[in-house]
Amino acid sequence: MPIEHARACLELEAEAIRALIPRINDQFAAAMNMILNCHDRVIVTGMGKSGIIGKKIAATLASTGTPAFFLHPAEGIHGDLGMVTAKDIVIAISNSGETNEVIGLLPTLKRIGTPIIAMTGRKESTLTQNADIFLDVAVECEACPLGLAPTASTTAALAMGDALAMALLSARKFTPEDFALYHPGGALGRKLLLTVENVMHGGEDLPIVTPDKTVKEALFSITAKGLGAVLVVESLTTMQLVGLLTDGDIRRSLEKGHEFLDKSVAELMTKRPRTITKDKLAAQALNIMEKNQPRPITLLPVVDSEFRAIGIIHLTDLLRQGVV
Incomplete structure (x- = not known):
C-alpha cells in the first residue's frame, strides 16, 4: 500500500504539471512582459509551504537575470513592507487565494501602487480579484492520500515559477557567462568562470x-x-x-x-x-x-x-x- 501511494503521488503531481501547459497563455505572457519591463525587483511572497516554494522561485529568478527576493508575509505586515516600492512587482503565492497573511499585504501594496501577480488555484479568490495578473496553478486534487498536505498544488506552483523564470531567461538572452557571474563559488563557478x-x-x-x-x-x-x-x-x-x-x-x-x-x-x-x-x-x-x-x-x-x-x-x- 505505501508503495502504491508513492506511485500515485508521482502520477498526480506529473498530471498537475501537464495541466499547466495550456495555461501558458495571454496572462502568462503579460506577467513575463511586466517583469521584463520592471527596472527594479520582483518580490515573491507566500505563507507556509507556498512560502517555501516562493523562496525557491525568487532564488531561481535572481540567479537567471531577474533581481528578486522573498518577503515573508507575516514579517511584511509588521514592517518589512517598507522594502517594497511602486517600481517593484509582487508575485503572491497562495493555493486558496485566501491566506490571511498574504491578504493582509494587499491594502498596503494597493496604496503603494505595486503591481501584483497572483499565483493561485482559485480565480474567484480575494487574492486573484485584487491582482493585476492571474497565473492559474489549480490542481484537481492533492497527491496526499488524506487530501490535506500541500503536494500537487505546491509542485504546480513551483513548475509555473520555473516556467516563468526560463521564459524570462530566454527573453533576456541570458548566457552561460551571465549565469557564471551569479555563481562564482564551487565547482559550477569554476567550470563557468575559469579561463x-x-x-x-x-x-x-x-x-x-x-x-x-x-x-x-x-x-x-x-x-x-x-x-x-x-x-x-x-x-x-x-x-x-x-x-x-x-x-x-x-x-x-x-x-x-x-x-x-x-x-x-x-x-x-x-x-x-x-x-x-x-x-x-x-x-x-x-x-x-x-x-x-x-x-x-x-x-x-x-x-x-x-x-x-x-x-x-x-x-x-x-x-x-x-x-x-
Missing part, C-alpha cells in the same frame, strides 16, 4: 623546441619541464606553432628501436595539432580533449590570434582546478 589563461603554463615554464632539433634534445626539454610534451615552433623569434611532440609519441616510436632519437623533431611531431586560445573557458579545453578523434588527448597548445605559441594546458591542470 584557459588562468590554468595554462607559459613563459619560462613553456617547453619549446624548433623543428631542426633532434628528438633526443626534445626529450630533454620534455623531462625538464615535466609537462609530457614540447611545442614545436618555427623559430624562437616568430614562435609560430608548427607541431607538437609528446612523450607518448616517443614511447610508441621506441617499440621500433631507438635510432629515431637522432632524427629531427619535424619527422616525428604531430603537425597541425588541436589548439585553443587563452580567452576560452577551461571547460572548453576539456571538451576538446575529450572529443578529440581518433582518441582523447591530455594536452592542448595555447596560441594567440596569429597562431603564436603562448602556452600549454594539461588535463591534470583541469583536474586540480575541479573543472573535470
Whole structure:
C-alpha cells in the first residue's frame, strides 16, 4: 500500500504539471512582459509551504537575470513592507487565494501602487480579484492520500515559477557567462568562470623546441619541464606553432628501436595539432580533449590570434582546478 501511494503521488503531481501547459497563455505572457519591463525587483511572497516554494522561485529568478527576493508575509505586515516600492512587482503565492497573511499585504501594496501577480488555484479568490495578473496553478486534487498536505498544488506552483523564470531567461538572452557571474563559488563557478589563461603554463615554464632539433634534445626539454610534451615552433623569434611532440609519441616510436632519437623533431611531431586560445573557458579545453578523434588527448597548445605559441594546458591542470 505505501508503495502504491508513492506511485500515485508521482502520477498526480506529473498530471498537475501537464495541466499547466495550456495555461501558458495571454496572462502568462503579460506577467513575463511586466517583469521584463520592471527596472527594479520582483518580490515573491507566500505563507507556509507556498512560502517555501516562493523562496525557491525568487532564488531561481535572481540567479537567471531577474533581481528578486522573498518577503515573508507575516514579517511584511509588521514592517518589512517598507522594502517594497511602486517600481517593484509582487508575485503572491497562495493555493486558496485566501491566506490571511498574504491578504493582509494587499491594502498596503494597493496604496503603494505595486503591481501584483497572483499565483493561485482559485480565480474567484480575494487574492486573484485584487491582482493585476492571474497565473492559474489549480490542481484537481492533492497527491496526499488524506487530501490535506500541500503536494500537487505546491509542485504546480513551483513548475509555473520555473516556467516563468526560463521564459524570462530566454527573453533576456541570458548566457552561460551571465549565469557564471551569479555563481562564482564551487565547482559550477569554476567550470563557468575559469579561463584557459588562468590554468595554462607559459613563459619560462613553456617547453619549446624548433623543428631542426633532434628528438633526443626534445626529450630533454620534455623531462625538464615535466609537462609530457614540447611545442614545436618555427623559430624562437616568430614562435609560430608548427607541431607538437609528446612523450607518448616517443614511447610508441621506441617499440621500433631507438635510432629515431637522432632524427629531427619535424619527422616525428604531430603537425597541425588541436589548439585553443587563452580567452576560452577551461571547460572548453576539456571538451576538446575529450572529443578529440581518433582518441582523447591530455594536452592542448595555447596560441594567440596569429597562431603564436603562448602556452600549454594539461588535463591534470583541469583536474586540480575541479573543472573535470
